[in-house]
Amino acid sequence: MTDRTAIRRLDYTAPAYLIDRTDLTFELNETDTRVTNRLVIKRNQGVAADTPLILDGESLTLELIKLDGAPLPASDYQRDEQCLIIPAMPEEAILEIVTRINPASNTSLMGLYVSSGNFFTQCEAEGFRKITYYLDRPDVMAKFTTTLIADKQKYPVLLSNGNRVGSGAMDKGRHWVKWVDPFRKPAYLFALVAGKLVVQADTHVTASGRTVAVEVYVEPGNLDKCAHAVAAAKKAMQWDEARFGLEYDLDTYMIVAVSDFNMGAMENKGLNIFNTKYVLAKPDTATDADFDGIDSVVAHEYFHNWTGNRVTCRDWFQLSLKEGLTVYRDQEFSSDIGSRAVQRIQNVRALREYQFAEDAGPQAHPVRPDEYLEINNFYTWTVYEKGSEVVRMYATLLGREGFRRGMDLYFKRHDGQAVTCDDFRAAMADANHADLEQFALWYSQAGTPHLDVHGEWNEAARSFTLTVRQSLAPTPGQTGQSERQPMHIPLAIALIDRRGQPLPLQLDGEAHGGETSRVLELRAEKQRYTFVNLPCPPVPSLLRDFSAPVTLAYPYSDEELVFLMAHDDDAFARWEAANTYAVRLLCAQYAAVASGGAVSVPAQFCEAFRSLLAHPELDPALVALMLELPRENYLLEQLADVDPVLLAQTCQQVKLQLARALRPQLLLRYQQLNDGTPYRYDGEQVARRSLKNVCLDYLAELDEGMIGDLLAQQYRKADNMTDRLASLRALVNRDGGEAQLADFATHWQADALVMDKWFALQATCRRPGTLSRVQHLLEHPAFSLKNPNKVRALINAFCLQNLAHFHSADGYGYAFAADRVLELDALNPQIAARLATCFNRWTKVDAHRRQLMRTELERIAAHEGLSGDTFEIVSKALAA
Numbered sequence: 016m017t018d019r020t021a022i023r024r025l026d027y028t029a030p031a032y033l034i035d036r037t038d039l040t041f042e043l044n045e046t047d048t049r050v051t052n053r054l055v056i057k058r059n060q061g062v063a064a065d066t067p068l069i070l071d072g073e074s075l076t077l078e079l080i081k082l083d084g085a086p087l088p089a090s091d092y093q094r095d096e097q098c099l100i101i102p103a104m105p106e107e108a109i110l111e112i113v114t115r116i117n118p119a120s121n122t123s124l125m126g127l128y129v130s131s132g133n134f135f136t137q138c139e140a141e142g143f144r145k146i147t148y149y150l151d152r153p154d155v156m157a158k159f160t161t162t163l164i165a166d167k168q169k170y171p172v173l174l175s176n177g178n179r180v181g182s183g184a185m186d187k188g189r190h191w192v193k194w195v196d197p198f199r200k201p202a203y204l205f206a207l208v209a210g211k212l213v214v215q216a217d218t219h220v221t222a223s224g225r226t227v228a229v230e231v232y233v234e235p236g237n238l239d240k241c242a243h244a245v246a247a248a249k250k251a252m253q254w255d256e257a258r259f260g261l262e263y264d265l266d267t268y269m270i271v272a273v274s275d276f277n278m279g280a281m282e283n284k285g286l287n288i289f290n291t292k293y294v295l296a297k298p299d300t301a302t303d304a305d306f307d308g309i310d311s312v313v314a315h316e317y318f319h320n321w322t323g324n325r326v327t328c329r330d331w332f333q334l335s336l337k338e339g340l341t342v343y344r345d346q347e348f349s350s351d352i353g354s355r356a357v358q359r360i361q362n363v364r365a366l367r368e369y370q371f372a373e374d375a376g377p378q379a380h381p382v383r384p385d386e387y388l389e390i391n392n393f394y395t396w397t398v399y400e401k402g403s404e405v406v407r408m409y410a411t412l413l414g415r416e417g418f419r420r421g422m423d424l425y426f427k428r429h430d431g432q433a434v435t436c437d438d439f440r441a442a443m444a445d446a447n448h449a450d451l452e453q454f455a456l457w458y459s460q461a462g463t464p465h466l467d468v469h470g471e472w473n474e475a476a477r478s479f480t481l482t483v484r485q486s487l488a489p490t491p492g493q494t495g496q497s498e499r500q501p502m503h504i505p506l507a508i509a510l511i512d513r514r515g516q517p518l519p520l521q522l523d524g525e526a527h528g529g530e531t532s533r534v535l536e537l538r539a540e541k542q543r544y545t546f547v548n549l550p551c552p553p554v555p556s557l558l559r560d561f562s563a564p565v566t567l568a569y570p571y572s573d574e575e576l577v578f579l580m581a582h583d584d585d586a587f588a589r590w591e592a593a594n595t596y597a598v599r600l601l602c603a604q605y606a607a608v609a610s611g612g613a614v615s616v617p618a619q620f621c622e623a624f625r626s627l628l629a630h631p632e633l634d635p636a637l638v639a640l641m642l643e644l645p646r647e648n649y650l651l652e653q654l655a656d657v658d659p660v661l662l663a664q665t666c667q668q669v670k671l672q673l674a675r676a677l678r679p680q681l682l683l684r685y686q687q688l689n690d691g692t693p694y695r696y697d698g699e700q701v702a703r704r705s706l707k708n709v710c711l712d713y714l715a716e717l718d719e720g721m722i723g724d725l726l727a728q729q730y731r732k733a734d735n736m737t738d739r740l741a742s743l744r745a746l747v748n749r750d751g752g753e754a755q756l757a758d759f760a761t762h763w764q765a766d767a768l769v770m771d772k773w774f775a776l777q778a779t780c781r782r783p784g785t786l787s788r789v790q791h792l793l794e795h796p797a798f799s800l801k802n803p804n805k806v807r808a809l810i811n812a813f814c815l816q817n818l819a820h821f822h823s824a825d826g827y828g829y830a831f832a833a834d835r836v837l838e839l840d841a842l843n844p845q846i847a848a849r850l851a852t853c854f855n856r857w858t859k860v861d862a863h864r865r866q867l868m869r870t871e872l873e874r875i876a877a878h879e880g881l882s883g884d885t886f887e888i889v890s891k892a893l894a895a
């Protein structure tokens with residue numbers, strides 16, 4: 016039965032009982048695992064003596080309950096599908112519960128499950144209750160010991176949280192290993208792994224001189240793909256010591272890679288479990304983006320040891336407390352080990368493409384949600400990425416040192432506790448004597464604030480006045496515009512003179528000019544800033560480094576955008592100017608085509624791009640980012656009543672015209688960068704490859720035999736996956752690409768992660784017949800609906816990234832998506848619910864498609880036995 020009652024943030028009450036110690040014993044068997052759970056429980060202070068103990072538990076077979084050593088008769092407890100209730104509970108007791116579970120039949124990949132013959136767990140958010148009866152909530156923190164018992168031959172490696180304290184042989188070919196975790200933790204951080212695994216080991220010596228073992232466990236045959244993950248873990252450890260003074264606290268830090276996993280990775284105490292996608296990599300099999308992804312996910316999970324584990328969340332509404340902060344930390348790490356500007360642009364681009372769409376759609380929710388049906392639906396772009404922008408704003412407002420003072424106070428006050436987003440904000444405020452009361456609105460008001468900015472030059476006074484108005488549109492489930500309050504928004508600005516120099520900024524009333532860039536703190540609905548003593552009318556550079564997660568409109572002329580693209584001293588703002596210009600161009604072209612006209616890219620736009628290609632002294636990575644056209648999904652958000660097929664065609668035509676206009680420059684730049692240097696993953700080479708492959712991507716639009724040869728040659732000669740995949744991506748969109756596609760599959764059929772790329776290329780292909788090809792691929796021996804990576808590579812890629820085919824006017828794309836949602840829902844509700852978000856933006860498309868999408872949403876919603884996960888997503892979409 017599905018429980019469809021919303022959980023509300025304001026209903027929080029402290030736990031009635033607390034658990035001091037949790038001693039677990041697992042007798043592991045694929046279809047019948049026995050779990051013995053011994054709890055030292057006590058009633059919480061101030062709780063009435065007749066308060067029952069209510070333990071969470073799902074899909075468990077109960078074998079035995081003992082209270083203080085004596086078996087508990089059935090009349091002394093009650094059970095239903097979600098809990099076990101003991102009405103008469105002593106103030107303190109030892110409760111022993113034995114349950115049986117069937118890991119082999121667990122396709123939800125929550126709780127204990129089997130993957131490739133090995134055992135793994137996933138407990139966040141509420142998976143521990145599928146392992147044993149427990150107080151499965153993050154504010155109940157206990158000390159855990161775990162004893163694992165299993166067949167020694169089949170499961171030689173037995174891992175859990177903390178430190179390994181003993182092991183031994185047993186009867187029937189079994190063995191045991193015991194683990195003790197000295198730190199209190201909530202159940203969602205529990206983990207175990209058992210199986211045939213090999214390990215790549217290294218050490219890290221901490222700043223205080225302790226030696227920590229760093230171990231990465233993988234299936235045999237994958238040891239040659241672990242070096243990057245090991246190096247990433249060591250870099251992350253060193254970085255956290257240097258930047259935040261935070262050291263690792265156990266003797267061993269373990270990462271285990273598993274191929275069946277619902278998300279990227281999980282920060283279980285001392286035993287992080289990772290999707291193989293974020294561990295396994297070598298130049299042959301992984302792209303530059305994969306290597307980057309491993310750096311950031313390894314760092315993210317490692318950083319959770321302090322921000323998430325040592326200090327955890329009081330309840331799941333506070334999820335962004337650990338996720339927003341940890342994303343901010345991993346972004347800072349990536350910026351420090353790579354290019355800060357590239358990192359920032361990539362993060363902002365993703366935020367705008369996905370989080371802004373979430374904020375504008377039916378699933379909009381605040382960074383700290385107010386209610387949910389299924390918490391797993393709230394591991395969202397808003398909680399993670401907007402949450403990280405909120406944390407970044409503290410650093411922008413308080414400065415780097417101020418932010419560090421706030422972090423130090425946060426750990427001093429809350430180490431070992433389960434706390435709230437308000438506690439974090441209070442630490443930031445108190446450590447800096449800052450007023451962050453109004454800042455709390457970032458956690459409670461959903462939607463993307465909009466800034467409308469105007470500039471006025473006063474020739475007589477030689478002053479420039481910026482007028483800024485903020486607004487916030489209503490979002491589903493939140494009250495109307497009238498109740499929205501103005502927010503505390505850091506707006507970083509500069510004023511650039513005609514030669515491209517930033518001018519010293521002196522506000523009217525200030526004694527003298529100051530820095531050339533400053534952060535205005537907006538607090539009111541409308542604010543005016545007059546800058547004086549200016550030699551000439553400036554061009555404003557606004558929202559530099561994307562100082563707040565807002566949309567901003569300023570009436571720039573095309574010429575001003577081209578000027579900022581070339582001259583702004585902030586790299587993000589240069590990219591932003593190019594992006595604004597390109598969005599403007601594409602929206603105008605779409606409007607022209609939609610009203611019967613043809614695509615025609617103005618010469619001035621081509622010139623701006625030509626000049627980017629003509630300056631080899633510019634950072635190739637930044638040039639590549641400026642040349643990449645805005646994504647179709649992002650453009651869809653800027654328009655209304657969209658025909659997505661026409662939008663995709665427009666984008667392709669614009670790209671083709673640019674390729675024709677810039678052919679010589681693209682080819683020259685491609686040839687300069689394609690210099691045959693053997694592959695290395697380092698900043699300089701990654702930057703060069705990114706621009707080279709952007710040039711190739713444009714050239715591939717040209718229907719010329721010579722370009723076909725160029726693509727085939729890059730495919731053949733590439734000594735790395737980045738270049739090989741870039742050429743194959745273009746080839747699959749051309750006649751004749753089938754040969755390389757087949758060659759690729761033959762070569763990589765045994766490598767699951769590389770085959771994911773092969774599926775995704777075909778799912779995102781532009782050519783006719785893509786849907787039937789995708790349908791055909793569902794039957795491919797390397798595909799499995801039970802493997803989330805495969806589902807994401809083939810099905811989600813088609814439904815969420817292939818606009819032209821998903822939105823085909825016959826509605827077949829929508830029907831395909833709905834069928835897959837229903838099929839997946841029976842296997843793995845979390846994965847089904849994520850896929851169902853492909854219907855979120857149904858109100859954005861034209862009336863014909865709106866009707867088709869609505870019909871499919873209704874079909875899903877009406878399905879008998881639909882999970883709460885999927886129900887929550889589709890019912891909200893339908894309410895839009």
Ligand code: B3K
Pocket residue numbers: 139140278280281282315316319338391394
């Ligand atoms: N905390 C986990 C995500 C758990 C998702 C549960 N549905 C990974 C992370 O954010 O690091």
Ligand code: ZN
Pocket residue numbers: 315319337338341
């Ligand atoms: Zn996280």
